Amino acid sequence: MSSEYPPPSGYGQQDQYGQYGQSKPRNGLAVVALVLGIVALLLSWIFVGVVLSIVGLILGISARKRVRRGQATNRGTATAAIVVNVVALVASIALSIVWIVAGSWFLNNGGQDYAQCVANAQANNDQAAVEQCARDFQQDVLNNS
Template sequence: MSNEYPPPPGYGEHGQYGQTKPRNGLAIGALVLGIVALLLSWIFVGVVLAVVGLILGISARKRVKRGQATNGGTATAAIVVNVVALVASIALSVLWVVAGNWLANNGGEDYAQCLAQANGDQAAIEQCAQDFQQDLTNAN
């Protein structure tokens, strides 16, 4: 009597239940890029990652339409997340530029120069802050 069991049956290309395995690394990569771009949307890097992720997501969706991949939902989700990340990144980039211009026009450069001249002296730093606050009050 033999204690050996027969080998398990082979499944071929179709997996255990007759389903083809998703073959679309582009969709997963695009989704990961979209999530990271969304997390980094407050800095300009988010724009770059979202654009790359959007290109990969569109390419992945085209592969699904041609029948070369089966995870169309992941590709669609990647496109949506990357579009949201792109819009958020552009909006926040514009906000940074506007805020920087406003700050520069309302005493920000004087404040930075004052802090540089203070050389770590706490009393001088506090005076710089008070002067800057006064400049902001006068600007409004």
């Protein structure tokens, strides 16, 4: 009496990595890279996003190489990690440039005077003076435009 169905694959058989029922190990490196990419994307508005995305990109590429060598299985996760980290890196660099340009504009348009005015007004606990600093800064920006 022969069965139409083959026996369950891998059941009771240990592979070269000491695991049962699975021919290749999972790729934890890809998962870590993907998590770093997501966190880097969320933090792309500050410089930390650049650092996290670079680390995640390196780990994602390493994970992809492990898949290519047959040491890991989740190629899709490794690829997603690379894509997310590249997007996070581009966003982080773009937003860093925006911060630098905005800060430069602020400093070149009386920002230091405004900051000093606000600091003096807050030291005297004078809210009306803080508001006057803001009005003066707005007027200076409009006059310089």
